[in-house]
Amino acid sequence: MNTNYxxxxxxxxxxxxxxxSIEAPFPRLTPRQLHNRLTFPGKATVIIGMRRSGKTYxxxxxxxxxxxxxxxxxxxxxxxxxxxERLAGMGVTHLSALVESYYRRFPEFRNQHTVTWCxxxxxxxxxxxxxxxRLLDTEKVEIFLTGSSAxxxxxxxxxxxxxxxxxxxxxxxxxxxxxxHRGVSFPENLQMITTAKRxxxxxxxxxxxxxxxxxxxxxxxxxxxxxxxxDYVDVVILRDIVERHxxxxxxxxxxLVRHVLGNPGSxxxxxxxxxxxxxxxxSVSKDTLHELLKYLEDSFLVRISWMESTSERQRMVNxxxxxxxxxxxxxxxxxxxxxxxxxxxxxxxxxxxxRRGYSVxxxxxxxxxxxxxxARSPSGEQTLIQVCADLTDEETxxxxxxxxxxxxxxxxxxxPVLLTLTPEAAKGISGTIAVxxxxxxxxxxxxxx
Numbered sequence: 001m002n003t004n005y006x007x008x009x010x011x012x013x014x015x016x017x018x019x020x021s022i023e024a025p026f027p028r029l030t031p032r033q034l035h036n037r038l039t040f041p042g043k044a045t046v047i048i049g050m051r052r053s054g055k056t057y058x059x060x061x062x063x064x065x066x067x068x069x070x071x072x073x074x075x076x077x078x079x080x081x082x083x084x085e086r087l088a089g090m091g092v093t094h095l096s097a098l099v100e101s102y103y104r105r106f107p108e109f110r111n112q113h114t115v116t117w118c119x120x121x122x123x124x125x126x127x128x129x130x131x132x133x134r135l136l137d138t139e140k141v142e143i144f145l146t147g148s149s150a151x152x153x154x155x156x157x158x159x160x161x162x163x164x165x166x167x168x169x170x171x172x173x174x175x176x177x178x179x180x181h182r183g184v185s186f187p188e189n190l191q192m193i194t195t196a197k198r199x200x201x202x203x204x205x206x207x208x209x210x211x212x213x214x215x216x217x218x219x220x221x222x223x224x225x226x227x228x229x230x231d232y233v234d235v236v237i238l239r240d241i242v243e244r245h246x247x248x249x250x251x252x253x254x255x256l257v258r259h260v261l262g263n264p265g266s267x268x269x270x271x272x273x274x275x276x277x278x279x280x281x282x283s284v285s286k287d288t289l290h291e292l293l294k295y296l297e298d299s300f301l302v303r304i305s306w307m308e309s310t311s312e313r314q315r316m317v318n319x320x321x322x323x324x325x326x327x328x329x330x331x332x333x334x335x336x337x338x339x340x341x342x343x344x345x346x347x348x349x350x351x352x353x354x355r356r357g358y359s360v361x362x363x364x365x366x367x368x369x370x371x372x373x374x375a376r377s378p379s380g381e382q383t384l385i386q387v388c389a390d391l392t393d394e395e396t397x398x399x400x401x402x403x404x405x406x407x408x409x410x411x412x413x414x415x416p417v418l419l420t421l422t423p424e425a426a427k428g429i430s431g432t433i434a435v436x437x438x439x440x441x442x443x444x445x446x447x448x449x
Contacts, residue, residue, distance in 0.1 A: 007097075010090045014080060014098040021079035021118075026064045029057045030181040030215065032170060035356045038062070040166040044132055044143035046157045049170040050300035050325055051240075052232055054215050055146040056081075058170050059118045062144060066116060075106055076115045083121040092127035099135065109140075116142045122157065123147040129160045136164060156298075171300075171355055172326045173213030175205060175348070175442035181218055190440055198437070202421065205439040209344035212328020226332050233257065233301065233329065240299040247292070252277055252284040256292055260302055260322040262333035265346045265372070267319035293322075300325050303350060308361035308374050321362050323350045341421065342389040345438055346372055349387050349419060352442060358383075365410065369403040374411065382414035387438075391418075391425035401429055408432070417441075 032054065039045050047055045063077040080098070103110045117135070122128045122145045135141055145165075147157040157165070173181060184204065187193060193201070211217060214232070217225045237257060241247055255277060260268065270289045277284055296302045303325060307318040324330060327344035334340050353360050353375050363371040363384065373385040384407050388400045404416045416433045419441050420426065426435040 006089075007094065010087060010094040011097050011101065013084065013086055014094060015101060017080050017084070018078050018098065018102060021063075022074045022077070026067075027057065027060050029061055029064075030173070030177055031061055031065075032058050032177060033174065034168065036168070037166075038168060039142060042136065043164050043166040044136060044145055044161060046161070046165045046167050047144065047146045047170055048157070048167050048300075050172075050232075051235060052214055052216060053170050053172050053300070053325075055170050056120055057215070059120060059144055059146060063116065063118060072116070076109060076113060077118070078102065078115070079118040079120070081120045082124045087124070090125065092125055092131045095125065095128075095131055099139070111140050114140050114142055116144070118144045120146050129162075132161065133164055169355075171213070171351060172328075173215065173218075174352060174355060175208055175439070178208045178211075178213055178218075179204060179443075181215070186443060190443060193440075198440070201439040201443065202437060205421070205442070206341070209327050209341060209348065210331065212326040214326055214328060217328055225328065229326075229328050230332055233261070233332075236296075236299045236301045240301075241292070241295045245291075245295055247295075249282075249284050249288065252282050252288070253292055255280075255282065256289065257296065257301070258333050260293075260296070261324045261329045262335060264323045264327075264330055264340075264343045265321055265350075268322050269319040272319075293320075303354060305350065305360050305362050305373070308363045318364070323347045325351060342387070345389050345419070345421065346387045348442070349373065349385065349438070353385075363407050363411070365403065365406045367406075369399075369406055371403050371407040374407075374414065382411060384408065384411060384414045384416045386416075386418050387420075388418065389421045389438075391420045391422045397425065397429070401433065404433055405430070 047058055049055055059079065063079060066072045066077060067074055080095075109115055119128075119132075122132070125131075132143060132145070136143060145157055159165075179186060179201070182204075184200075186197070186201070211225065212229070214229065217228055220228065237250075237253060241253065242250055247253055256273070259273065270286055270293070274284070274286050274289060293304070297304050301324070303323050305321040305323070306315050307320075309315040309318070324347055327347045330340050330344055330347065334343070350360060350373065353373060357378055358375040361374050363374050365371070371384050372387045373383075375383045375385055384404060386400050386404050388396065391397045391400075400418065404418065408414070408416050418426070418429065418433050418435045419438045420435065421438055423435055423437040429435055
């Protein structure tokens with residue numbers, strides 16, 4: 001192709017996208033809620049998270065809110081999608097040319113008004129990092145980026161910016177967002193919720209534990225949803241891990257994925273899993289298993305909790321707890337045939353704590369007792385959280401409470417919390433332990449109180 005023709009072709013496509021983004025209606029979306037700041041002066045905001053979790057729609061949400069709430073004109077909210085297959089082979093110079101073309105069209109904005117640039121799937125453009133840093137340094141701009149591919153995972157976008165990026169994670173729908181997507185309203189003051197409304201939320205939580213929070217999976221029948229979510233997992237395996245890291249032992253990787261997604265919250269030992277694979281005739285090193293786990297976490301398919309310990313060596317040698325990023329994955333991979341409500345609820349709480357900005361470990365005490373989570377807020381507050389779906393069984397209730405009481409003796413600064421689907425069965429539990437309906441706790445906007 002003639003070089004000049006190629007340059008003009010790419011520039012015309014970019015200009016078409018830019019002016020379409022200015023004129024086209026905003027897409028319909030369910031607003032996402034953040035628990036931390038969206039921007040940081042002098043940095044590009046990088047929207048990170050697993051594929052299909054809603055990063056692109058979040059870019060449009062940012063543009064829509066700036067237009068409607070801050071009264072910023074659409075002309076100062078350009079959006080460019082670099083996943084357009086017609087842009088394959090385009091260089092960073094074409095984006096530079098687009099910026100110059102934009103300011104020729106709107107010269108009154110340059111150095112006078114902040115322009116909010118949104119670049120979707122930025123990793124598809126070679127040399128994008130230098131372009132973004134130059135734009136931050138030379139123009140009056142806000143920049144929002146997304147990316148996820150076998151070339152560069154979303155978190156690596158931020159790393160490539162060398163200190164000039166501010167990460168904002170977008171996870172599958174929280175329970176609040178799940179309700180908003182369904183058009184279910186609730187008061188910000190949870191004390192105002194009626195008994196009937198509380199029962200409705202508790203029933204909807206059961207649906208959320210089964211369906212999960214991926215936007216595309218909402219409203220689907222079980223068969224279609226299972227196929228969709230299975231496809232999500234396959235894409236992560238093949239593109240974000242196998243292709244990205246040139247993994248050759250795909251069979252062992254699939255065994256690992258099935259195990260961790262089908263046994264959420266269970267103690268996972270690389271040593272034990274290594275022996276399991278070996279007994280099945282699968283050859284894989286322990287170091288490789290550690291690497292594969294890291295890849296799964298980097299791709300946001302799973303979240304990992306380590307055992308609470310002041311000793312790094314003790315932390316490393318003890319089993320980890322691994323959770324899927326979304327409870328919708330659990331019934332696809334859990335072959336036990338048992339009810340997985342407890343696993344699903346524990347998974348949802350683990351992800352919600354991360355969404356609220358808490359660092360999370362689990363606590364192991366003597367005599368086989370464990371507490372699911374020790375959550376630390378950014379300001380240093382500690383919360384011991386035990387998750388028990390059903391408190392009606394006296395033996396189960398006694399075991400869960402005993403674990404919390406023993407942990408309280410060790411972590412005296414931590415507030416003890418028990419989350420359950422059956423709070424009416426909490427009679428007789430010590431008043432020092434705060435018992436919450438899991439639905440009500442998930443509806444809180446932040447914090448543990």
